Amino acid sequence: MDQLIPVYVLTGFLGSGKTTLLNRILEDGRVTKKKVAVLLNEVGDANVEGQLLGKDVPMAEMLGGCICCSIRADLGMELTKLAREHRPDVIWIETTGIARPLEVMDAVTEASMYEKLELRGVVAVADARHLLDRVRIGAGKTYKLMREQIEAAGFVVLNKTDLVAPAELAELEGFIADWNPHAWAISTVRTELNLDAIYRMDHNVSAPAERQEAICPPGCTHDHEHRHSHEHAHDSTHDHVKALTYYLPGPVDSRIFEEWVAGLPEGVYRGKGIVTFRDTSSRFLFQYAYRESDYMRITPQGTVHDVVVLIGEGFPRESLLKQLERLCLV
């Protein structure tokens, strides 16, 4: 069975520091011998940044539109190509600054049907100065989008903190903790952080102070106890917006599967996948959105995997995984 390739989405408003972070990720890959592939998306027709990333980096470019909308359909093909041609250890997708993260997550998970890819996390980078200015206005498209990007992320990098005063920084950290208490968050200059923490984002460190220590680069001077004193109590076993990808090892019973889909918890607001029903020996594409499900018989050409993808907010990931495992046994 092919190795599952983890995929991370790097989002954040224009000029926030995404490419700065991506360069760190690539450098880290060189040092740790991790083969990092990159998919770059630009609204314009030229990709200036892509040319600067280095010839050793497996890269795909999607220019002339945003993967969350106009060229979304091509994303699956590009990701599949990247995975098949280079077999990277990890794929990073740098979105345009104006991408809507939930639509990107939806598009990325679509690709899991063609290639063994798993969306592991969304990292949002925010420009502290710009964010503060928008918060002060408290309305407008840019403010809404910046907030949406932070709310959807599992990991928030509040960058360019050299451009705000300490009191302003504390205020911003408070907003981020309010908008997304589930995310790991760090305040940085030039996105300096411990990348290991991002790659281990799924692990079980839930205490804010412990998390902060894990994210900070060695020798940092942050007061880890203080920084999240404004954080609300929350159920740390529930993550925020999250994708679950499960490759089914074999066929499932159609009735039991349909019952399972119909009983998905409220937090799951999007589901999709390909399943083989044992009792009909046919393959089906299934779609689920807001409690409505739909099954379409398909005869795929080429290799297509049986997979279930769920996207939602605060859903019990582990117990759903267990349920899926059991579905394959009965």
Ligand SMILES: Nc1nc2c(ncn2[C@@H]2O[C@H](COP(=O)(O)OP(=O)(O)OP(=O)(O)O)[C@@H](O)[C@H]2O)c(=O)[nH]1
């Ligand atoms: N002052 C300051 N400048 C920064 C920091 N981080 C990045 N920059 C600069 O900000 C500019 C934009 O950074 P990028 O990393 O290109 O931002 P981006 O999000 O990729 O930008 P787009 O591709 O336009 O969306 C560059 O000139 C960086 O050198 C920081 O922490 N402080």
